Amino acid sequence: MVRHFLDIHRHDGETLRAILDDALARKKARAGWPKGRVDADAPAKDRVLAMIFEKNSTRTRFSFDAAIRQLGGASIIANASDMQLGRGEPVEDTARVLSRMVDAVMIRANRHEDVERFAQASSVPVINGLTDRSHPCQIMADLMTIEEHRGPVTGKTLAWVGDGNNVCASFIHAAPKLGFTLKIACPSDYHPDLHDLARGGSAVHLTSDPEEAVNGADAVITDTWVSMGDADYDARMRALEPYGVDEALMDRAAQDAVFLHCLPAHRGEEVTDAVIDGPRSLVWDEAENRIHAQKAVLAWCLAG
Numbered sequence: 001m002v003r004h005f006l007d008i009h010r011h012d013g014e015t016l017r018a019i020l021d022d023a024l025a026r027k028k029a030r031a032g033w034p035k036g037r038v039d040a041d042a043p044a045k046d047r048v049l050a051m052i053f054e055k056n057s058t059r060t061r062f063s064f065d066a067a068i069r070q071l072g073g074a075s076i077i078a079n080a081s082d083m084q085l086g087r088g089e090p091v092e093d094t095a096r097v098l099s100r101m102v103d104a105v106m107i108r109a110n111r112h113e114d115v116e117r118f119a120q121a122s123s124v125p126v127i128n129g130l131t132d133r134s135h136p137c138q139i140m141a142d143l144m145t146i147e148e149h150r151g152p153v154t155g156k157t158l159a160w161v162g163d164g165n166n167v168c169a170s171f172i173h174a175a176p177k178l179g180f181t182l183k184i185a186c187p188s189d190y191h192p193d194l195h196d197l198a199r200g201g202s203a204v205h206l207t208s209d210p211e212e213a214v215n216g217a218d219a220v221i222t223d224t225w226v227s228m229g230d231a232d233y234d235a236r237m238r239a240l241e242p243y244g245v246d247e248a249l250m251d252r253a254a255q256d257a258v259f260l261h262c263l264p265a266h267r268g269e270e271v272t273d274a275v276i277d278g279p280r281s282l283v284w285d286e287a288e289n290r291i292h293a294q295k296a297v298l299a300w301c302l303a304g
């Protein structure tokens with residue numbers, strides 16, 4: 001079986017736990033090292049990762065490239081619009097060709113189905129680098145960040161405030177697998193996908209009231225109100241206006257609560273400067289941890 005990493009709900013809790021533990025250990029083992037030095041075990045030695053981007057990216061692009069280098073491998077990066085894929089070459093044919101040329105593929109795609117089709121046709125591991133439906137690598141980095149600062153996520157309560165989007169979906173997928181509670185506050189028109197909510201089961205609670213979700217939470221998390229590909233900008237800004245995270249809302253969370261945001265942030269919209277730049281914010285560690293979490297994901301995929 002090829003080890004794809006397409007969605008968190010496809011993996012069991014033990015696998016996710018092992019990936020998180022590896023990420024934390026790899027980060028610790030290279031503290032103080034130059035960023036280009038290869039990890040002692042070099043699990044991607046002689047391996048090549050291809051990255052395909054159908055949408056913009058800063059963190060995913062740089063962190064995957066840094067990750068594969070730190071694992072001892074190399075990368076090839078392309079925007080889909082520069083590939084024949086962008087002129088209509090079938091996803092499946094692209095997957096068959098790249099499977100002959102590289103050892104793993106990371107894709108950021110507009111349509112989740114395209115990543116699933118790519119994986120079906122690929123004989124090398126495929127990693128979801130964000131789609132309209134989910135962002136599993138982001139959530140692995142986020143959970144790693146919480147654990148780095150506050151210990152195991154199991155038993156904790158995380159609050160998601162804002163759009164019930166792709167990033168929220170991956171948190172929903174993770175909650176029952178890793179045993180944390182997820183309280184989501186969103187406007188009724190922008191709730192998470194119902195299939196995802198069903199996957200979350202009793203680990204996930206939905207409300208329209210931000211204060212109710214944040215009350216006593218160990219972490220408060222938000223994201224942009226308008227994701228890449230969303231068309232209804234004005235309606236979103238109106239509906240989500242009451243869901244901004246400010247210091248007053250943070251004060252409702254647990255005393256040692258942390259703030260996370262996958263970035264890019266829209267300061268003054270979903271989060272205030274005071275929160276994102278404040279003492280409870282872990283957003284820069286969270287961004288760095290994309291490298292460490294994805295190294296563990298890559299190592300797991302390549303070990304298959």
Ligand code: CP
Pocket residue numbers: 056057058059060061130138262263264
């Ligand atoms: N958080 C995240 O995925 O950022 P990029 O869009 O910059 O990759």
Ligand code: NVA
Pocket residue numbers: 130131165166167223224226227228262263264
């Ligand atoms: N929800 C955002 C995340 C960006 C990293 C988007 O899909 O645009």
